[in-house]
């Protein structure tokens with residue numbers, strides 16, 4: 001598509017560190033959005049990088065992810081019509097723990113595992129003060145930036161390993177990435193200006209949902225295009241193992257068990273897309289339930305499960321499909337982005 005409306009394109013999405021994020025492919029994906037499309041659903045929005053690009057194009061954006069911390073990023077960056085964190089808000093967030101006997105979960109679970117005691121105590125006191133901000137978008141923005149600070153602090157930016165503090169004690173690794181030893185408060189303060197600068201109003205009523213997509217699709221009306229970027233089995237499909245700590249932090253779970261070496265919460269939320277045994281039947285149901293949306297764009301990678309022929313076979317009863325390919329030159333494209341493999345976009349139109 002041509003960028004008829006360029007007034008929001010100078011805003012900059014704070015660069016994500018999220019497995020499978022399509023941030024670097026956003027321009028490539030944008031060219032397959034027909035001009036007459038007004039309302040777009042980002043069905044598996046993750047870091048919100050594609051939802052943000054759609055907001056920049058002036059679309060009405062409906063964004064969704066079944067994990068709460070991703071939904072909060074959607075509230076903060078997509079639904080938010082203009083609330084930023086000001087000096088007074090930061091004073092509230094950085095003040096003492098408002099209820100230390102209630103707000104000590106991060107210290108109890110993750111001190112000595114992912115964070116030093118001082119950082120966990122800071123994360124807990126910050127969390128105890130979030131509700132004192134007088135607006136849901138400020139609250140969402142505060143938690144979004146804190147989650148991003150936490151991923152910056154751990155090697156590889158996820159929580160499916162138990163080496164965070166071991167790596168943070170390794171001078172060679174610290175030399176390559178000083179964030180490993182910087183206090184969370186400092187990382188937060190550094191990230192804040194970029195997040196504040198990313199907030200804008202595109203004059204549309206954008207909405208961020210926190211639902212399983214299979215339940216959300218039948219509830220939506222008048223969507224012109226849906227972008228599907230589901231987790232594909234074979235490549236990091238289990239987002240709850242990678243980002244459990246962020247979900248625990250925003251939910252502040254009190255009614256879960258915390259299992260294995262990483263202290264992941266249990267039971268997990270039901271995805272339907274993170275196990276080989278369920279993936280095909282979930283995709284089938286998803287396409288059936290998306291039949292009221294005329295245009296579909298589907299991200300896919302040639303290392304994904306199910307294979308491309310199975311995918312096309314699932315789509316063909318409903319839509320015509322064209323396959324667009326972008327070949328990676330390096331391994332820096334996110335999920336499955338090994339040099340020589342390709343990122344695929346299935347462009348689906350009504351028959």
Ligand SMILES: C[S@@+](CC[C@H](N)C(=O)[O-])C[C@H]1O[C@@H](n2cnc3c(N)ncnc32)[C@H](O)[C@@H]1O
Pocket residue numbers: 018019020021022023043044045046047048049050064065066067070211212213214229230231232239270271272273
């Ligand atoms: C490949 S990632 C999306 C990446 C995103 N396009 C980006 O640019 O950051 C897939 C996302 O699907 C979410 N997810 C998994 N199962 C889901 C379900 N049943 N309904 C909604 N979201 C789901 C995961 O939490 C994850 O964020």
